[in-house]
Amino acid sequence: MFEVYEPMEDSLLLEKHVKKYSRNNVLDMGTGSGIQAIAASRKAEFVIAVDISNESLKKTQKNIENTGIKNIFVFKSDLFSFFDKPREIKNIKNKKIRNFLLKKPKFDLIVFNPPYLPKDQGIKDKTIYGGVKGHETLEEFLSQTENYLKKDGKVLIVFSSLTNKEKIDEIITEKGFNFKIIDQEKISFETLFVYSIKRSEVLESLRKKGLKNIKIFAKGHRGLLYRANLNKKDVVVKTKLPESKAKGRIENETKWIKKLNEKNIGPKLLFSGQGYFVYNFVKGEFIVDFIEKNKKKDIIRILKDVFMQLYKMDKMNLDKEEMHHPLKHIIVDKKPIMIDFERCRKTKKPKNVTQFCQFITSTSMEQLLRKKGIKIKKHEVIGYAIDYKKDMSKKNLNKILNLLK
Numbered sequence: 375m376f377e378v379y380e381p382m383e384d385s386l387l388l389e390k391h392v393k394k395y396s397r398n399n400v401l402d403m404g405t406g407s408g409i410q411a412i413a414a415s416r417k418a419e420f421v422i423a424v425d426i427s428n429e430s431l432k433k434t435q436k437n438i439e440n441t442g443i444k445n446i447f448v449f450k451s452d453l454f455s456f457f458d459k460p461r462e463i464k465n466i467k468n469k470k471i472r473n474f475l476l477k478k479p480k481f482d483l484i485v486f487n488p489p490y491l492p493k494d495q496g497i498k499d500k501t502i503y504g505g506v507k508g509h510e511t512l513e514e515f516l517s518q519t520e521n522y523l524k525k526d527g528k529v530l531i532v533f534s535s536l537t538n539k540e541k542i543d544e545i546i547t548e549k550g551f552n553f554k555i556i557d558q559e560k561i562s563f564e565t566l567f568v569y570s571i572k573r574s575e576v577l578e579s580l581r582k583k584g585l586k587n588i589k590i591f592a593k594g595h596r597g598l599l600y601r602a603n604l605n606k607k608d609v610v611v612k613t614k615l616p617e618s619k620a621k622g623r624i625e626n627e628t629k630w631i632k633k634l635n636e637k638n639i640g641p642k643l644l645f646s647g648q649g650y651f652v653y654n655f656v657k658g659e660f661i662v663d664f665i666e667k668n669k670k671k672d673i674i675r676i677l678k679d680v681f682m683q684l685y686k687m688d689k690m691n692l693d694k695e696e697m698h699h700p701l702k703h704i705i706v707d708k709k710p711i712m713i714d715f716e717r718c719r720k721t722k723k724p725k726n727v728t729q730f731c732q733f734i735t736s737t738s739m740e741q742l743l744r745k746k747g748i749k750i751k752k753h754e755v756i757g758y759a760i761d762y763k764k765d766m767s768k769k770n771l772n773k774i775l776n777l778l779k
């Protein structure tokens with residue numbers, strides 16, 4: 375049985391934003407006492423309020439009657455199920471609402487304060503259970519939301535840190551949306567988050583281009599990577615984090631990868647668009663893992679290859695900027711492929727080769743290479759790196775390469 379969810383801190387926190395965001399046609403999912411529907415009704419043309427529980431619907435109806443509001447319409451629905459019941463919709467007396475709901479309804483704003491607690495919290499009220507893990511109802515809601523949201527529509531949700539926030543972030547993204555945390559509040563044992571969610575234009579245009587199974591792959595300081603399939607091949611999509619304020623970085627990286635691809639450097643760029651680029655997934659191992667597992671001869675071949683690529687970059691006056699600590703920047707399969715050109719920039723004094731010298735002479739690398747039978751003569755490498763810095767010639771590069779044995 376369901377009880378009615380009397381407004382709590384989460385309701386009040388969400389209500390504040392519903393008042394701000396509501397416009398035209400609003401859907402209040404899981405209306406409970408009707409608090410969000412009432413808040414939305416002031417600015418909306420009309421509000422459709424639904425709930426799975428009869429008690430909630432009765433309560434909402436009573437609360438609406440008490441306020442005298444005329445533009446809220448209440449229906450029983452398990453998530454969006456009511457919108458698929460034309461026989462019931464045809465019985466709605468209000469013509470405008472009947473017609474709106476008969477033509478696959480799309481809303482400007484959808485509000486949901488979902489039941490979000492995992493079952494093991496020991497709380498008896500079933501209006502707040504979101505499933506065994508807590509996020510299942512929200513996940514199901516987000517799987518269907520796309521069908522009921524206008525192109526520029528927004529979704530507001532509130533949930534607690536007692537639910538797995540990372541998981542919710544992942545679900546939102548996997549369903550093709552972007553989110554912004556627009557409010558948060560600490561209450562006794564939990565933090566409440568209010569999210570504003572909208573369609574991700576990037577993900578939408580990627581789907582149109584045929585990308586399938588788009589899943590979050592890695593999150594950096596500014597960039598967000600997705601893995602996906604394109605014509606049965608694995609690809610990676612790089613976009614900026616929705617919350618990142620940095621401008622033009624994706625465009626910058628796309629430009630340099632294009633140029634570097636001409637010299638066989640970097641992952642193969644497939645195509646790019648506003649705010650994203652797509653490249654072939656680079657399989658292999660990060661450089662240190664590769665060194666740990668391979669033999670002297672192969673390690674030397676790979677290190678020399680990296681040096682050659684870095685030399686080409688030096689000659690292009692491009693600085694990758696992170697080559698003194700490239701642990702996650704070089705992936706080795708048959709050959710080494712550098713990834714992540716986020717900080718790449720044009721400069722008169724590129725430091726790619728010299729930074730890589732710093733890397734291979736670092737204590738941990740020196741030890742690792744020694745274990746593999748490669749003795750790095752630190753002082754000689756540094757001496758030749760200084761010569762190279764003064765004159766970035768092939769001859770000076772070769773002096774460094776000749777020390778790798």
Ligand SMILES: C[S@@+](CC[C@H](N)C(=O)[O-])C[C@H]1O[C@@H](n2cnc3c(N)ncnc32)[C@H](O)[C@@H]1O
Pocket residue numbers: 376378379380381382384385388403404405406407408409410424425426427430451452453487488489490501502511
């Ligand atoms: C946390 S309460 C929120 C109530 C109210 N919107 C508020 O902000 O105070 C969650 C509400 O969702 C309703 N609900 C739970 N599962 C639902 C489902 N599958 N479809 C529709 N409503 C559901 C519950 O009955 C409950 O009223």
